[in-house]
Amino acid sequence: MNAVIEDSNIVVETHDLTRKFGKFVAVDKLNIAVKRGEIFGFLGANGAGKTTAIRMLCGLLEPTSGTGTVAGFDIVKQAERIKSRIGYMSQKFSLYNDLKVEENLEFYGGVYGLDSRALKQHIHETLERMNLQHVRTKMTAELPLGWKQKLALGAALMHNPDIIFLDEATGGVDPVARRDFWDMIHDLAAHGKTIFVTTHYMDEAEYCHKISIMHQSRVLIQGKVGDLKVQTGMKTVEELFKHVVTQGDSA
Amino acid sequence: MSVIRHFVKKEFRQVFRDKQMLRMLLIVPIVQLIVLGNAINLDVKHVRLAIFDHDHSEVSRDLLSRFRSSDYFDIILADQSKLSALMDRGKIDISVVIPEGFARDLGSGSTAKAQLIVDAQNSNLAGIATGYVNGVFGSFQEDFRNRMLEKNPDIKSKIHSVEVVSRVFYNPEMNTYFATIPGIAVLLLTIITTLINALNIVREKEIGTLEQLMVTPISKFQFVMGKSLPFAILGYIELAIALAVGMLWFKIPFAGSFLLLAFSAALFLMTTLGAGLLVSTVAQTQQQALFTAWFFLVFCIIMSGFLTPIENMPTALQYLTYLDPLRYMIKVTRGIFLKGSTFFDLKYELAAMAIYGTAMFALAIFRFRKSTT
Amino acid sequence: MSTSSPMIAANDIKKTYKDTDALRGINLSVSRGEIFGLIGPDGAGKTSLMRILCCLMSFDGGTATVAGFDVEKQSGEIKKRLGYMPQRFSLYPDLSVGENIRFFASLFGVERDAYQTRFAELMQFSKLEPFINRRAAALSGGMKQKLALSCTLIHTPEILILDEPTTGVDPISRFEFWEMLRKLARQGVTILVSTPYMDEADKCDRVALIHKGNILAVGTPSEITQEFKHSVLEIEGANLFDLRRDAETLPSVVEVHLYGDRMHIVTSDIFRCQGELQAKLGISLESVRKVAPSIEDTFISLLK
Numbered sequence A: 001m002n003a004v005i006e007d008s009n010i011v012v013e014t015h016d017l018t019r020k021f022g023k024f025v026a027v028d029k030l031n032i033a034v035k036r037g038e039i040f041g042f043l044g045a046n047g048a049g050k051t052t053a054i055r056m057l058c059g060l061l062e063p064t065s066g067t068g069t070v071a072g073f074d075i076v077k078q079a080e081r082i083k084s085r086i087g088y089m090s091q092k093f094s095l096y097n098d099l100k101v102e103e104n105l106e107f108y109g110g111v112y113g114l115d116s117r118a119l120k121q122h123i124h125e126t127l128e129r130m131n132l133q134h135v136r137t138k139m140t141a142e143l144p145l146g147w148k149q150k151l152a153l154g155a156a157l158m159h160n161p162d163i164i165f166l167d168e169a170t171g172g173v174d175p176v177a178r179r180d181f182w183d184m185i186h187d188l189a190a191h192g193k194t195i196f197v198t199t200h201y202m203d204e205a206e207y208c209h210k211i212s213i214m215h216q217s218r219v220l221i222q223g224k225v226g227d228l229k230v231q232t233g234m235k236t237v238e239e240l241f242k243h244v245v246t247q248g249d250s251a
Numbered sequence B: 001m002s003v004i005r006h007f008v009k010k011e012f013r014q015v016f017r018d019k020q021m022l023r024m025l026l027i028v029p030i031v032q033l034i035v036l037g038n039a040i041n042l043d044v045k046h047v048r049l050a051i052f053d054h055d056h057s058e059v060s061r062d063l064l065s066r067f068r069s070s071d072y073f074d075i076i077l078a079d080q081s082k083l084s085a086l087m088d089r090g091k092i093d094i095s096v097v098i099p100e101g102f103a104r105d106l107g108s109g110s111t112a113k114a115q116l117i118v119d120a121q122n123s124n125l126a127g128i129a130t131g132y133v134n135g136v137f138g139s140f141q142e143d144f145r146n147r148m149l150e151k152n153p154d155i156k157s158k159i160h161s162v163e164v165v166s167r168v169f170y171n172p173e174m175n176t177y178f179a180t181i182p183g184i185a186v187l188l189l190t191i192i193t194t195l196i197n198a199l200n201i202v203r204e205k206e207i208g209t210l211e212q213l214m215v216t217p218i219s220k221f222q223f224v225m226g227k228s229l230p231f232a233i234l235g236y237i238e239l240a241i242a243l244a245v246g247m248l249w250f251k252i253p254f255a256g257s258f259l260l261l262a263f264s265a266a267l268f269l270m271t272t273l274g275a276g277l278l279v280s281t282v283a284q285t286q287q288q289a290l291f292t293a294w295f296f297l298v299f300c301i302i303m304s305g306f307l308t309p310i311e312n313m314p315t316a317l318q319y320l321t322y323l324d325p326l327r328y329m330i331k332v333t334r335g336i337f338l339k340g341s342t343f344f345d346l347k348y349e350l351a352a353m354a355i356y357g358t359a360m361f362a363l364a365i366f367r368f369r370k371s372t373t
Numbered sequence C: 001m002s003t004s005s006p007m008i009a010a011n012d013i014k015k016t017y018k019d020t021d022a023l024r025g026i027n028l029s030v031s032r033g034e035i036f037g038l039i040g041p042d043g044a045g046k047t048s049l050m051r052i053l054c055c056l057m058s059f060d061g062g063t064a065t066v067a068g069f070d071v072e073k074q075s076g077e078i079k080k081r082l083g084y085m086p087q088r089f090s091l092y093p094d095l096s097v098g099e100n101i102r103f104f105a106s107l108f109g110v111e112r113d114a115y116q117t118r119f120a121e122l123m124q125f126s127k128l129e130p131f132i133n134r135r136a137a138a139l140s141g142g143m144k145q146k147l148a149l150s151c152t153l154i155h156t157p158e159i160l161i162l163d164e165p166t167t168g169v170d171p172i173s174r175f176e177f178w179e180m181l182r183k184l185a186r187q188g189v190t191i192l193v194s195t196p197y198m199d200e201a202d203k204c205d206r207v208a209l210i211h212k213g214n215i216l217a218v219g220t221p222s223e224i225t226q227e228f229k230h231s232v233l234e235i236e237g238a239n240l241f242d243l244r245r246d247a248e249t250l251p252s253v254v255e256v257h258l259y260g261d262r263m264h265i266v267t268s269d270i271f272r273c274q275g276e277l278q279a280k281l282g283i284s285l286e287s288v289r290k291v292a293p294s295i296e297d298t299f300i301s302l303l304k
């Protein structure tokens, strides 16, 4: 193993992680560190580079330069080992609309290599936890968006990962469903899971332990929510966000 | 293994839920085979046959009357000097020339020669007509021999045979009617399995589920097998349907080993599914995939010799046909189906297909990436 | 037609899919220059209603007019006056940002001067100008959404129907987008918009809360919050998540809503509740204050 981990509690870490598309720098020298059990809010304006960064951390996209580790494994050399330790919900809904709810869970669980007994149990537990038992034989296409997102989260959790990347998991979801979602996220964190989340809902950002705000490929500010508010004299994350991004624009 | 099983299960659920897709996969091939086959079948009742009898013997007249009494033939009376002109103008499909001394040769036990001239522009008609003519000659020869034996039981050792020397005009390859059905079957198999694999994966790319799969720890091999196996099974179903149509509807006897055919199909499917996979690694949209796959398919179909005989191609192109997996598969399928060819008869073709299949599949696995660079 | 008659009117609209009633008799009236919001949980029927008003879907009962024209019989007239952005708007992924916008402008026959002013406005809100030559396929999720909005708003129709237009759009652009909508409304454009953001619902002139195919409440945002029968106590602070769970166990508490750094405690008896908070959770009276219920409070409790 290449990376030397100073703090064994740090489960996601990057050093000058950079990604270019042609000449355009989508992520510029990203340096972040996330601890076990933390809810990390990865905020930023549209096009800031959040999805690009997450895709590099999940081993879906190769960095142009810089390094990073997830769960102690190098994101370039040991990407495949990372994959069994993480759950990922992409910005785009990515379950099969033409499979039934339980069939989606069965397939993803199967792909993660669960044996049939574990599979059965996990499907049952997931449906229970996500409150989806009554629609288990429904076609996924017919579910309202909020339920689809819950199902996607359930699928991403089937193999009991340690670190969960949620890229705008609650985009377009109604307030009640969002509440359920965040209850679940808190439960997961309380059980020692690390949650790496992007969102454009600033009230959700308040629920994070730590946040970073990204703008035009760079992280402008990061730290504990409370500390950042004190530091900038802002009352809410919404104000903080607008302040930081507007300053970044004029700089 | 269980990962691959889950893939198979999922693909089948999706395919069988998509009624439109199912129709395309199961009913369209049957309709195509039957329509194409019947289009071919329409004309065979009235083959225009010209007979030139230079022998004027009792034996030759017997042969003539056999042709007359068959309702497959319309006998055309013509002057032999005008034969080739008539054939050019399409007035005659086939002609039989009985040379002088035909009866004498036959009686003396040496081989009697008759000449058959075929217009093979319509290769299927020509094939069927040739078959009919040979059939008439065959029964004529057998009757003749029995009669001789009755007269003189001692001449058992002497063989009385007729050799029909065929001269085929215009289409020396002469795909026969029987040969067309296995050809179409292989064609369908090629198109369906190449396209379905390419389009399926690119569709997953478009909806984003592929990215979700790439973030799981499955190996490239598992993914490739998981995607290919279900479509290989579908390929076998297609092949079985095509064989059933050939045997039950067109009454073509299956002469060889089903097992050998299944084995050959496996080698061939590695090529087509591998090609589909390869296409999916370069195409970003289903449209791109369709066009890319189309180039591969058109090359395969044209160069296979199914539509245009390989002998008619320029020499350089003829060498190129050795690169066409379809060429081998058509030959193998026809051989097994019609002639009952064995593994050893087809060893070169099978070897070529094995190399092709392995190379294509390996290339596809090699090219496939779980992450974007 | 006179300015006082409604630009959008729905009369007892019913729609049934295979086994579900998507709309069970919707009545709605939107007047010229009004921003009318549709809010409701996912699957409530918002998209179905919008598609019916855009003449894109047949329905099973009732009548509807848009700009005074019948939705079933005069779809041609309606389409001339209507701009619609579906939830999943398709762009041309191989065209650049600029090409997409120009294409839609030519589709709607936008005049040159109007194009230039509007284009500048759109770039101001979307921040897409530096990426004008980038292929739409290579944009981020939110940038695609903003491009879709720009394509819809490049012309000025009499009526705009927008289905969850700001999903995935960042807070700053969202703010500027609503400024633009407000400006259009002032010019007389009638806007029907659905949204999952309750702060956006607050910016509408009137909203309708749809649930299971029925309209539960309709009115200005403040009228809607008057539907709320209980009182609300607000606590500000960090780590409210744990506090919420404790507060929910108090007997006088009906429900608790968490909004980032603020918590709303819904109760029918303020004094008892304050007492319980102080006695059981150690929360001083000063840190608790009575506030007017928000539209989100109303939304959540009306759904129960």
Ligand SMILES: Nc1ncnc2c1ncn2[C@@H]1O[C@H](COP(=O)(O)OP(=O)(O)OP(=O)(O)O)[C@@H](O)[C@H]1O
Binding pocket: A021, A024, A026, A044, A045, A046, A047, A048, A049, A050, A051, A052, A053, A091, C134, C138, C139, C140, C141, C142, C143, C168
């Ligand atoms: N394949 C690509 N080719 C070129 N540019 C790309 C590609 N993918 C992303 N980009 C660019 O990289 C930048 C960052 O995109 P990214 O998707 O990471 O943003 P984001 O922070 O997730 O934004 P959003 O909040 O809108 O989802 C954008 O400017 C985008 O256009």
Ligand SMILES: [Mg+2]
Binding pocket: A050, A051, A052, A091, A167, C140, C141, C142
């Ligand atoms: Mg993103």
